[in-house]
Amino acid sequence: MTTDPTPPFRFGQVALVGRPNVGKSTLLNALIGAELSIVSPKPQTTRHRILGIATHEQSQIAFLDTPGLHLGGKRAMNRQLNRVARQVPEEADAIVHVIAAPRWTDEDEQVWNLVSRQEAPCLLAVNKIDRVSDKADLLPFVARITETRKYAGVHYLRATHGKGLKALLSDLVKLLPEAPAQYAEDDLTDRSERFLAAEMIREQLMLRLSEELPYATTVEIEHFEQVGKLSRIAAAIWVEREGQKAIVIGAGGAQLKAIGSQARRRMEKLFGNKVFLELWVKVRENWSDDDASLKQFGYTS
Structure with missing residues (x-):
């Protein structure tokens, strides 16, 4: 009788991208199990590249929370936030494009245009599904999005309550390269x-x-x-x-x-x-x- 071999350990960087106020920071905190990235109902709360580390038995994921990519805004601060938002996906082994159900806006389209140019595979995370009163509306909504945009997978989330995270993590691990952990097991971030x-x-x-x-x-x-x-x-x-x-x-x-x-x-x-x-x-x-x-x-x- 043979036993299944231990699966290889995987490590990689995963960029969380999206327009402002779709719940990227809430998702990061839920994924790493700590209130690392600050959260508020106001757009553009995140101003920096925030790295959050999730270590599991056979994987370690370095999540990169980004400022929301937004249209307009002509001040130097707005330009800097967009620069960070555009740079981070280039560092990633996988990308999660976070949107807020049930809307797809011009800013969502701008984010898709960014991630579609990257070599890294991208998952679509439809967050805030609790705001959709009739869940039957979600499938045609996502079908319209994915008809012409090729994502590696789709996940439905309620990040504030941790719903949908297990399946998302499982899919992300499969997309990461085989590599040893780069951080200590109890590290949460590289920030001071x-x-x-x-x-x-x-x-x-x-x-x-x-x-x-x-x-x-x-x-x-x-x-x-x-x-x-x-x-x-x-x-x-x-x-x-x-x-x-x-x-x-x-x-x-x-x-x-x-x-x-x-x-x-x-x-x-x-x-x-x-x-x-x-x-x-x-x-x-x-x-x-x-x-x-x-x-x-x-x-x-």
């Missing part, structure tokens, strides 16, 4: 705690502030020190006008205090230790349309 701290502060700005203001804000970590089991962090929130500074601070400093309190809790959960966080707000006019400022704040290499 300093970077992640800035992102978690910015997440609260996205969640708590009015519709347009978050896009005029960024976060710079000015001091990060580990003292035993305590992280001492000082961060500046940059805005573009004095009036925005007053909004971020809030009446009697209440808004800034709430932002800091929630961000600190997120950091303590992810870092696994106590955090002492200091925040203040600074003004730099039109920083998001200034290449030198973008470089200082870590948006360009």
